[in-house]
Amino acid sequence: MASSKPRRLDQWLANCGYCSRSEARPLVRSGRVTIDGERATDPGEKVRSESIRINGEPIEAPEGLLAVFHKPAGYVCSHDGREGPSVFDLLPARWMKRNPVVTTVGRLDKDTTGVLLLTDIGPLVQHWTSPRHKVPKLYEVVVDGTIPESLIEVFARGDLMLADEEKPCLPARLEITGPSEARLELTEGRYHQVKRMFGEQGLNVLKLHRSHFGTYTVESLEVGKWRMLEIPSIPGVQIG
Ligand code: URA
Numbered sequence: 001m002a003s004s005k006p007r008r009l010d011q012w013l014a015n016c017g018y019c020s021r022s023e024a025r026p027l028v029r030s031g032r033v034t035i036d037g038e039r040a041t042d043p044g045e046k047v048r049s050e051s052i053r054i055n056g057e058p059i060e061a062p063e064g065l066l067a068v069f070h071k072p073a074g075y076v077c078s079h080d081g082r083e084g085p086s087v088f089d090l091l092p093a094r095w096m097k098r099n100p101v102v103t104t105v106g107r108l109d110k111d112t113t114g115v116l117l118l119t120d121i122g123p124l125v126q127h128w129t130s131p132r133h134k135v136p137k138l139y140e141v142v143v144d145g146t147i148p149e150s151l152i153e154v155f156a157r158g159d160l161m162l163a164d165e166e167k168p169c170l171p172a173r174l175e176i177t178g179p180s181e182a183r184l185e186l187t188e189g190r191y192h193q194v195k196r197m198f199g200e201q202g203l204n205v206l207k208l209h210r211s212h213f214g215t216y217t218v219e220s221l222e223v224g225k226w227r228m229l230e231i232p233s234i235p236g237v238q239i240g
Contacts, residue, residue: 010043017097064121069226070218071116077107106189114210115218127237134187135214141182142207162196
């Protein structure tokens with residue numbers, strides 16, 4: 001890992017969610033923070049993140065956090081507690097105290113399971129959610145009827161209009177894997193897109209699981225668990 005730029009100790013602590021800026025002084029005074037093995041005393045001291053330990057542990061994701069989460073059914077992707085149980089309830093509370101705060105890359109519906117990326121790196125969210133970049137997302141779908149072969153062509157043509165939309169859906173690749181089961185690859189992420197695409201054809205989605213987001217998967221990741229990821233370098237995306 002490249003060494004970080006020196007920054008004020010209280011900035012590292014607050015931005016990475018260990019405390020508020022005003023709580024940094026008492027935290028440092030408590031003796032729980034060390035710099036290169038020595039007890040820290042000055043919250044304003046300029047340090048590299050690698051030198052810091054809090055309760056003996058290195059600072060988490062000092063240069064930005066990226067994780068893949070296996071979303072369970074029954075949780076919304078929202079910070080608004082009024083919308084019901086949230087995926088953020090299942091994640092470390094510290095992530096929500098980071099600055100910038102950790103958010104989901106796009107959203108999955110409450111009943112959808114599978115790959116959900118989490119990050120506090122705005123340029124990554126913008127890159128991965130923009131339809132211009134055509135990041136492939138793969139969904140496993142179960143519907144309440146028989147999927148006709150003709151749907152492969154309907155979805156591939158790129159002229160499917162959804163209600164209240166001005167532009168047709170981009171071409172999507174459908175693979176029928178059973179009478180009522182399919183895999184659908186989308187390169188955009190409109191509101192309830194999979195359900196609306198099948199709905200236009202008179203089929204209701206009963207089960208929806210996102211197995212891939214770009215190259216990321218939830219393979220070997222238990223439902224409700226996450227894995228930290230390396231921050232990728234993407235041409236044209238300026239991070240930090
Ligand atoms: N499309 C949907 O309809 N729902 C999701 O959660 C994701 C894609």
